Amino acid sequence: MAEQHIPKNTHTTPPMRVKVKILRYNPETDKKPHWETYPVEAQPSDRVLDVLNYIKWYVEPSLTFRRSCGHGICGSDAMMIAGRNRLACKALLRDVVKDGGTLTIEPIRGLKVEKDLLTDMEPFFDAYKAIMPYFINESPPPAGERLQSPEQAERMAHSSNCILCACCTTSCPIFWVNGSYLGPAAIVQAHRFIFDSRDEATNQRLNIMNQNTGVWRCRTAYNCTEACPRDIPITTIIEEVKRAVMYQQS
């Protein structure tokens, strides 16, 4: 039945049979989280999100997770899939489990689990808001655009690519033990403005980065870089911010 409901890719291949093992939790009825396993037949090219939707729509309707765009741009469906943070809509089944195998899906870590795979995102967005995540240039703008060279624009090409999915921050071991650390996503956002040639609040943001909740907490574990579904070189970006803080302080 599975393949009937799940959109097929252009490469027609035999379906896979997998066990999907999901960490479930409903605080209204459960004392603590517990694993539930659902056997699923699906195409190797199906997204993990397709599999979750299949379970929700046809097997266990109470299964709860966030999702929206379904193709990796809205950042709603970050979860820990096969032991690594990924977006469910960007992880294809064949890349995360073998035919006949078991696929584990858990909520991202370090944020309170509200229900099943859905976590409280407020602390994550609070950290985002703490870095002044908005363009600041109080001088009167010209009639047309402010000029910026392609090279200057390129400086923030990676950091402006962030979709705030939280895959990075919730894969960071420092964040797990110390929730006051602003975390990789907030630093990426700070980088986007610090390295914007048009922005005038660089010093203020570097001061925020220099606080004990800022960049110096990073121990270059590289988990964030590996987790990023947008291939942002996050650890490199954090290093660039560290260097900028050092230059400012010296």
Next chain:
Amino acid sequence: MHHRFDVLVVGAGGAGLMAALYAAKGGVSVACITKLYPTRSHTGAAQGGIGAALGNVQEDHWEWHMFDTIKGGDYLTDQDAAEVFAKDIIDAVYELEHMGLPFSRTPEGKIAQRKFGGHTREFGKAAVERSCYAQDRTGHMILQTLYQQNVKNGTTFYNEFHVTDLIIEEGRCRGVVAYHYATGEIHTFHAKAVVLAAGGYGRIFKITSNALTLTGDLMSIYYRKGLPLEDMEFYQFHPTGLAKLGILVTEGIRGEGGILRNSEGERFMERYAPTIKDLAPRDIVSRSIITEIREGRGVGPDKDAVHIDLTHLPREVIEGKLAEITDLARTYLGQDPVKDLVAIQPTAHYAMGGIPTDINGLCLSDGAGGSIEGLYAAGEQACVSLHGANRLGTNSLGDLIVFGRRAGTAAAQYARQVEYADMPAAPERESVAMLEALRGASGKESAAVIRRELQESMMNNVGIFRNGPDMARQVEIIADLKDRYRHVSVSDPSRRYNSELIEAMELGFMLDCAEAMTASALNRTESRGAHDREDYPERDDRNWLKHTMAYKNLNKPGEVLIGYKDVALKGYTHAFEPKARVY
């Protein structure tokens, strides 16, 4: 719980965020309700750019943009809206840049621009570089930038609140009722003015570029009150969705030189649009692709796709200016645009129709000038009508900015002039009844099955090519699905984060949108823009140069009443007479 704000914005995509910013500039209290988190809104999925006659790369004029928009809309576009738009969008793009939006740049440091479908110089002579872009993630940058500005401004957000009702009494909007996903509680929001900007409803189709959350909630709520939806028969299928998945592949690939090819490797658009070829407007390209497939020149295992060929472009263009779609093709199809042909097929993309508004976003209650005081709409949810029978690529982002701004400004202006109108005694009553009927409903019908049948039947019967008998059958199918919907089951009784309940509620909204669309499409016996009738293949200006207004008959369930509204055939300084639409 009860809240009170001068201006309340529903939806936090481009239009809603712009409206919230501009309402706040008007010196009134503002809140924004969204059923997602703002940065999850589908504006972020827009890729190719925002059209404005900046002339950074090539000579360009707003008059050319106005003309292209009207011709692109197959002359159903209201020309006053097109004129305001083509002028305002120039400043609006500069305003986005002043907000810090990281546009791609020309070597001189100006905003970069590229070609896009249907955008031409000198009234149709050749393609022009008008689309201002930030790589191929322009929508992402617009969404992020506008959210950032709202954070800066201190806008109050109510995230993951689903609007369940609009409170309209004696012709005036008094607020909304909303369901809080986290708690299951009902909140009432008392407001002097409300701006609706909650997006489209592409999920009524099986293959769509739209997010799972685009279910037409607010259009349906408006329609359930006996108020009209305008031009619902005009629904755009984007020519290039990833095969089988429908995920958007920007028109920017053709703007950068990508070529559509059939199974014989032929550049077939040369036959359909000899002048601008692959850069013809979307309705024409989508029909051309389906014609190729029907005539046996499709590709893929089911021969139901065609190829987009980028292999002649330099790697740095593909991986730089088109990074997003390169990643999508590699991730989902395992096809690398640098060296492979990528399989695409048309995908349900954008509603030209929606809640009718005037030029300032004020919601209209009929086709004769009636309106709802204090209620505004903008963006895909609204029909101003800028896009007429077919929207040009890039004009959706422009629409959000220009008309989101106007709606926010008008709402604040109105709110400053009036006192709060009284809320009725129990404004939440109908919402509570609807939600409690759904929560724990023990019927035998599955929302997922009804939804799937709706999506498949809409795709087959009210898709790119339409005809009377198929659509008449679809009217019956929808009536039957609505009947079954009354027996839908919701097994999860919980209050907190009850996503099963939400999906069931959204299905009800989708069924209404499908009903209004099908009735409007069956009624219009001509072909115009995106509405193509095999049984009425010609455009018929004598009888059909008018907007459709579809009303739910509140006295007879399932019946849709059709009215009309005149097309504004003149702008303020320019007017373009309807002509045959060739490219």
